[in-house]
Amino acid sequence: MLKITGIKSKQEIRLLKQFTQFVLGRFLSNDQIRNSRILIEFITPNDITDPKQAKEFRECSAWMSSDGISYGKPTYTITMNRACTNSKTKVLETKYKNIMKYLAHELVHVKQYALGEMVDVPSGGCMWKGQLYPDDKVMAADRTIYKWEYFEAPWELEAYGRMEGLYAMFVTKDN
Numbered sequence: 001m002l003k004i005t006g007i008k009s010k011q012e013i014r015l016l017k018q019f020t021q022f023v024l025g026r027f028l029s030n031d032q033i034r035n036s037r038i039l040i041e042f043i044t045p046n047d048i049t050d051p052k053q054a055k056e057f058r059e060c061s062a063w064m065s066s067d068g069i070s071y072g073k074p075t076y077t078i079t080m081n082r083a084c085t086n087s088k089t090k091v092l093e094t095k096y097k098n099i100m101k102y103l104a105h106e107l108v109h110v111k112q113y114a115l116g117e118m119v120d121v122p123s124g125g126c127m128w129k130g131q132l133y134p135d136d137k138v139m140a141a142d143r144t145i146y147k148w149e150y151f152e153a154p155w156e157l158e159a160y161g162r163m164e165g166l167y168a169m170f171v172t173k174d175n
């Protein structure tokens with residue numbers, strides 16, 4: 001199930017659904033896509049009441065959460081900054097260029113969770129392809145603090161590395 005909220009235009013929703021299906025279809029089987037629940041919600045930073053989270057949302061423009069199992073299906077929520085559209089153009093692929101790139105990035109994270117490449121760890125952080133990446137607040141047994149940089153995290157390298165190409169493939173594909 002794929003649901004998009006926060007956008008009223010049926011034409012824009014159709015474009016974003018097509019893009020989502022295109023991206024996920026590059027990585028997941030039709031059964032995996034059908035047996036997942038994906039909510040893509042469009043909001044503005046002003047919709048977020050926590051000032052720290054609103055600031056973070058302004059800086060990153062999108063985020064994804066793996067929400068566990070709901071109605072027997074793995075569930076993912078992608079929150080997108082509605083303000084990232086280019087309102088100066090009427091061409092949908094151009095108007096939503098940034099949105100689609102950010103969405104591609106977050107859908108790569110969906111793929112990572114769906115294929116078990118990334119798994120959240122209850123004590124904080126995650127496992128990436130079998131390697132532990134704890135939150136920087138989590139201490140190792142020898143009391144040293146783990147440190148890793150966001151942009152060097154392997155899951156982010158993949159997501160950032162694929163977002164431009166996925167957008168380019170979508171807008172140049174044969175319809």
